[in-house]
Amino acid sequence: MNQTRKFVSDRVRVVPPSGIRKFFDMVIGMDDVISLGVGEPDFVTPWHIREACIYSLEKGFTSYTSNAGLLELREAVSNSFQRDYGVNYDPVDQILVTTGVSEAADLALRAVVNPGDEVIVHEPSYVSYKPCIVFSGGNPVTVSTTRENEFRLTGAQLEDAITPKTKAIILSYPNNPTGAVMGRKDFEEVADVAVEHDLLVISDEVYDKLTYNGKHTCFSSLNGMDERTILLNGLSKSHAMTGLRIGYAMGPPDIIKAMLLIHQYTMLCAPITSQIGAIEALNKGDSEMQAMVREYNRRRKLFVTGLNELGLDCFEPRGAFYAFPSVQSTGMTSSQFAEELLNQQKVAVVPGDVFGESGAGFLRCSYASGLDELKTALERIETFLG
Amino acid sequence: MDMNEILEIIEQDPKIDPAEIARLTGYPETEVRSRIKELEDSGIIRKYKAVIDWDKVGEEYLYAIIELKISLGDRSGYDVIARRIANFTEVRSVRLISGDHDLSLTVRGHSMKDVAFFVAEKIATLDQVQSTVTHFVLKTYKEDGVTLFEKDKSKRLAITP
Numbered sequence: 001m002n003q004t005r006k007f008v009s010d011r012v013r014v015v016p017p018s019g020i021r022k023f024f025d026m027v028i029g030m031d032d033v034i035s036l037g038v039g040e041p042d043f044v045t046p047w048h049i050r051e052a053c054i055y056s057l058e059k060g061f062t063s064y065t066s067n068a069g070l071l072e073l074r075e076a077v078s079n080s081f082q083r084d085y086g087v088n089y090d091p092v093d094q095i096l097v098t099t100g101v102s103e104a105a106d107l108a109l110r111a112v113v114n115p116g117d118e119v120i121v122h123e124p125s126y127v128s129y130k131p132c133i134v135f136s137g138g139n140p141v142t143v144s145t146t147r148e149n150e151f152r153l154t155g156a157q158l159e160d161a162i163t164p165k166t167k168a169i170i171l172s173y174p175n176n177p178t179g180a181v182m183g184r185k186d187f188e189e190v191a192d193v194a195v196e197h198d199l200l201v202i203s204d205e206v207y208d209k210l211t212y213n214g215k216h217t218c219f220s221s222l223n224g225m226d227e228r229t230i231l232l233n234g235l236s237k238s239h240a241m242t243g244l245r246i247g248y249a250m251g252p253p254d255i256i257k258a259m260l261l262i263h264q265y266t267m268l269c270a271p272i273t274s275q276i277g278a279i280e281a282l283n284k285g286d287s288e289m290q291a292m293v294r295e296y297n298r299r300r301k302l303f304v305t306g307l308n309e310l311g312l313d314c315f316e317p318r319g320a321f322y323a324f325p326s327v328q329s330t331g332m333t334s335s336q337f338a339e340e341l342l343n344q345q346k347v348a349v350v351p352g353d354v355f356g357e358s359g360a361g362f363l364r365c366s367y368a369s370g371l372d373e374l375k376t377a378l379e380r381i382e383t384f385l386g
Numbered sequence: 387m388d389m390n391e392i393l394e395i396i397e398q399d400p401k402i403d404p405a406e407i408a409r410l411t412g413y414p415e416t417e418v419r420s421r422i423k424e425l426e427d428s429g430i431i432r433k434y435k436a437v438i439d440w441d442k443v444g445e446e447y448l449y450a451i452i453e454l455k456i457s458l459g460d461r462s463g464y465d466v467i468a469r470r471i472a473n474f475t476e477v478r479s480v481r482l483i484s485g486d487h488d489l490s491l492t493v494r495g496h497s498m499k500d501v502a503f504f505v506a507e508k509i510a511t512l513d514q515v516q517s518t519v520t521h522f523v524l525k526t527y528k529e530d531g532v533t534l535f536e537k538d539k540s541k542r543l544a545i546t547p
């Protein structure tokens with residue numbers, strides 16, 4: 001083994017495995033575990049979308065598609081953004097369909113980062129951003145967000161992190177793992193700094209539809225931002241389609257063209273079956289999506305209230321499907337709490353520091369689970385806390 | 387307070403406690419209780435009902451869908467005959483439908499004979515009923531929006547990003 005390790009590139013060797021992996025290994029093999037560690041909907045893809053996929057297979061749609069994705073899907077994406085946020089993206093040269101948003105993020109970084117460029121990432125945030133920056137040859141620069149500011153990124157924090165090498169910022173709101181959202185004013189602060197320092201913004205808005213208490217602001221809908229924003233989104237969370245792997249990137253034609261170049265030599269195109277399902281989801285999936293969002297909202301209220309009643313301080317998450325309670329009052333670290341809770345009460349949660357140092361002292365608890373499971377989880381946590 | 391939200395929760399789970407609804411919606415419990423009372427009093431909530439898979443219980447119920455052609459009298463409309471038919475306890479549902487027939491009934495009995503006699507003696511003999519077509523139900527896969535298949539186990543991984 002050690003003989004072959006030398007062949008692995010330095011760029012990959014420096015990246016540690018995801019901290020989530022450790023908990024996954026612990027949970028595997030345990031019975032009767034209630035998992036709040038799942039970052040995907042517990043709903044199955046709505047039937048009419050699955051049916052569209054099945055029908056497409058019956059009709060023999062099993063070929064490659066255009067590298068950029070089926071034009072009909074890009075048009076559906078374009079129409080949905082025009083309708084929801086009033087932003088215009090030309091389906092011909094401003095939209096690229098990818099294999100999940102993860103691929104879109106990777107392509108965006110590889111298309112714009114030169115060796116040594118710095119890319120700013122706010123934390124806590126999704127585990128893939130920093131490794132992808134490293135894989136692209138760039139250097140991640142972390143900005144810690146805080147509980148006091150409800151894990152929003154401020155313009156001042158961003159300004160402090162900028163150096164002459166800064167090329168781009170990754171924004172991710174509604175946020176995984178905190179459930180934090182940024183409103184229009186918050187986004188405008190970031191936009192001002194981006195303009196002042198001529199930075200690109202990669203905005204991952206995959207949880208946009210899962211926004212409670214108000215409407216999501218699309219970053220590229222801000223004045224002038226469409227020229228310096230790569231907007232990432234997909235159907236995994238909004239339409240419970242994680243396994244179908246459909247994401248997309250939208251942005252200025254030059255950048256989309258650069259991303260398409262990498263995509264056509266690597267992934268080639270997203271699976272046609274999933275693309276056909278995605279067209280159905282975008283054109284006819286609103287009512288099912290809204291029903292799922294209403295259900296998440298109920299679970300959110302029940303679960304967050306329950307955590308606070310147990311003395312685990314949790315701010316009100318207004319997006320995604322995660323609660324991010326603090327365990328500092330227990331005197332335990334995130335990892336200690338998560339490991340003991342799993343071993344003693346068989347409730348799986350993810351330690352917050354997996355998502356960056358500023359997540360230390362917190363837990364990520366997904367409420368994308370049935371109400372009965374959430375109630376049982378709260379009871380078990382209560383027993384655990386004594 | 388969003389009345390539809392409360393109704394949607396109760397439709398999904400009629401056994402739910404008002405305190406629980408308050409936690410799910412964020413509304414005060416006393417308001418939830420009084421709103422439910424209003425919904426019951428006004429007849430918006432008609433009944434709290436369970437969907438039972440009687441096949442699983444082993445109970446020998448037999449269901450049939452009966453389609454009726456109706457000839458309307460001078461002074462009586464569909465509502466009059468429908469109301470009359472709805473009074474029979476064997477009749478589980480009565481609907482006015484478009485197409486070749488006018489009314490569609492769901493009838494429950496303990497045997498084919500039971501249902502056949504009921505239709506022949508009680509329904510077909512009504513003056514306004516011109517003809518009947520009886521379809522016996524062989525198996526029910528979905529009832530009142532609830533599928534009666536065995537539930538699939540979750541296929542999600544225990545921990546994901």
